[in-house]
Amino acid sequence: MGGIFNYTYYNVIAWNKSGGYERFAERLLECDVIDVEYEYLLFLKFDNHTEYSIPDLDDLIDSLDKIYSKISSPFIILTPRKTAPILTASEDEFVYSFSCRIDLFNKLIKSIQPKNSLSSTELLFELFDHLITISIDREDILIRQIPITDDFVSSTTCGDVIIPHRGDNDFLHKALRLLTHIEGLSIFVGIDQEITEQLQVIMDEFPHVNFYSFTPNPIGPYVIRNRLIECSTNNLQFFHDSDDISCKDRFEKIAGYMNNNDCEYCGSHELRVDYYNRTLQSVRFPKDASQALASAPWFPLLHPTSAITRDAFYRCGTLSEERIFGNDTKFLLNSFFYIPNINNVDEFLYIRRIHPGSLTTSEETKLGSPIRLELTFRWNYDFQLIKMGLLELDKSNLIFYPTSLIVDFFKTSGSSP
Numbered sequence: 253m254g255g256i257f258n259y260t261y262y263n264v265i266a267w268n269k270s271g272g273y274e275r276f277a278e279r280l281l282e283c284d285v286i287d288v289e290y291e292y293l294l295f296l297k298f299d300n301h302t303e304y305s306i307p308d309l310d311d312l313i314d315s316l317d318k319i320y321s322k323i324s325s326p327f328i329i330l331t332p333r334k335t336a337p338i339l340t341a342s343e344d345e346f347v348y349s350f351s352c353r354i355d356l357f358n359k360l361i362k363s364i365q366p367k368n369s370l371s372s373t374e375l376l377f378e379l380f381d382h383l384i385t386i387s388i389d390r391e392d393i394l395i396r397q398i399p400i401t402d403d404f405v406s407s408t409t410c411g412d413v414i415i416p417h418r419g420d421n422d423f424l425h426k427a428l429r430l431l432t433h434i435e436g437l438s439i440f441v442g443i444d445q446e447i448t449e450q451l452q453v454i455m456d457e458f459p460h461v462n463f464y465s466f467t468p469n470p471i472g473p474y475v476i477r478n479r480l481i482e483c484s485t486n487n488l489q490f491f492h493d494s495d496d497i498s499c500k501d502r503f504e505k506i507a508g509y510m511n512n513n514d515c516e517y518c519g520s521h522e523l524r525v526d527y528y529n530r531t532l533q534s535v536r537f538p539k540d541a542s543q544a545l546a547s548a549p550w551f552p553l554l555h556p557t558s559a560i561t562r563d564a565f566y567r568c569g570t571l572s573e574e575r576i577f578g579n580d581t582k583f584l585l586n587s588f589f590y591i592p593n594i595n596n597v598d599e600f601l602y603i604r605r606i607h608p609g610s611l612t613t614s615e616e617t618k619l620g621s622p623i624r625l626e627l628t629f630r631w632n633y634d635f636q637l638i639k640m641g642l643l644e645l646d647k648s649n650l651i652f653y654p655t656s657l658i659v660d661f662f663k664t665s666g667s668s669p
Contacts, residue, residue: 260300262375266290266354267313269320286354286361292320293357295375296330297348304332304345307398315400316351326392326500327352327383329376329523329532329600333397336521336536336598338543340550347523347532348376349398360386377530384426384497392500393430395523395600410436411488411503411559414480416473418444419609423495425454430497432458437503440484441494442476444469447664455665466661472576475655481565483663489565493556495605502601506559509597517587517594519558520601527607534600541594545585546639549632553594555580557602564591574653578627585635586650 264276268291276288286293294313298304319326330349336342360382383393413431417424424441431439439461443451447465455463464483466476473493481489488507492498502520510518519541524533537552538544544552568587572579587594630649637643638650645651 259296259298259304259306261297262348263296265294265296265309265313267292267294269317273309273313286358288354290354292316292351293354294351295349298332299345299348305398312398312400315396319394319396319400320353323392323394323500325353325356326394327356327380329380329393329395330398331395331534331600333399333401334534334536336539336596338538339547340538340544340552341554342536343524344534344536347534350376350379374530376532377525380525380532384430392433393497393603394499394501395603397599410486411438411490411507412481412484412486413437413439413490413492413498413503414477414484415439415441415492415494416444416476416480417441417494418470418473419495421448421450421454423605425457427492427494427497428454428458428461430500431492432461434498434500434503437490438462438484438486440464440480442466442480442661443664444471444473444476459665461665463664464661465664466659468657468660470576471655471657471659472573474571474576474579475573475659476661478570478573479659479661481562481570487562488559489562490559491556493604495607496556497603497605499601499603503559505597505599505601509595510559510561513593513595515593515595516564517553517558517560517591518597519553519555519595520597520599522554522557523600523603525603525605527605535604537596539596539598541584541596542588542592545588545594549585549635551581553584553596554602554604555584556604557596567591569652572652573655578624581628582631582650585631586645588635589638589645 265273266276266288267273274288274290294316316328319328328351329347330351331345331347334344360379363382363386364378415427428439431437441461441463443463443465464480477491490503506518506520509515519537521537522535524535526533537554541552544550568583568590571583634643634648634650638645638648
């Protein structure tokens with residue numbers, strides 16, 4: 253195939269399972285469709301501000317072939333493998349590389365205008381956004397670090413997915429379209445707004461998803477998560493925000509890791525999709541979140557990436573309900589004193605979208621806002637005092653506070669009890 257010495261622009265490789273490879277110039281992206289006699293495409297481009305190891309193309313294509321033999325038409329996002337941080341979240345490289353079937357690529361590329369944007373750093377952003385927008389028969393999204401190691405877990409996932417929803421109904425629809433392809437999951441959605449005609453159409457489309465309506469609203473995501481877990485039945489509870497995306501293998505990999513490592517609370521790395529800057533970026537978390545928290549009140553786990561056992565969730569006293577934002581951070585700090593083994597899987601399994609209108613971007617509640625800074629200081633201060641033996645946990649700001657509102661909720665559809 254010949255050596256590739258510059259990965260700061262797109263290198264396009266096409267191949268067939270039966271053998272035969274060909275490398276194409278980046279200008280191939282200017283075409284309306286890629287009209288070549290191959291089955292699969294690989295687009296390689298790496299962040300020029302990040303160190304990376306030159307991939308062995310034969311090994312990489314062989315690893316991708318193994319994935320395609322298991323899944324008929326995945327969209328595989330690729331980024332260089334990097335050591336996970338020790339203490340807190342690390343905002344790492346921007347992500348540009350991917351692989352997919354050529355027919356899937358052509359379907360996506362036809363929907364993007366103008367074509368001159370396709371050679372820019374926004375190519376993967378555009379393709380991904382269209383992938384989760386247009387109707388595709390099988391939308392399996394995977395993220396792999398290069399070199400690719402263990403790809404599949406030979407275990408069956410059985411768990412509940414807990415989704416509070418307020419905001420853009422299209423986001424919820426896209427999340428459910430991907431989740432309902434995955435076996436072994438019971439999905440619970442709590443609606444924190446008026447049930448419009450659009451929402452009713454979504455509920456009708458997914459009759460096996462358990463939808464609950466909450467009043468008054470907004471009641472906040474923490475009240476909803478607590479009530480939905482009360483209604484659920486499985487021991488393993490997966491958190492999920494309604495504006496985000498889970499990779500196909502998120503649930504089996506986290507469940508497998510928790511089973512094999514006696515872990516009760518576990519997250520993963522996130523792929524951050526930024527709708528302000530039109531970028532994808534790797535954000536890695538420490539493998540041992542408990543060890544990180546033993547050092548200081550760092551940020552070693554992202555709540556919506558995580559799963560927790562029912563026993564551990566109630567041992568921690570559930571999520572505090574006194575406000576509609578921030579209490580997932582409070583829960584993590586509190587859980588340190590009840591759960592000895594908080595971990596992250598060293599893989600990208602969750603895709604988080606940064607967009608206008610969310611609690612983390614809205615002016616009053618955004619990250620770095622005065623109220624968030626005040627709460628973080630208060631929680632971190634008490635966290636350190638408790639570890640030093642100078643403050644009792646049940647007298648601290650980390651304890652559970654219930655909502656002051658009278659909560660009413662009822663099931664609107666779904667097949668599970």
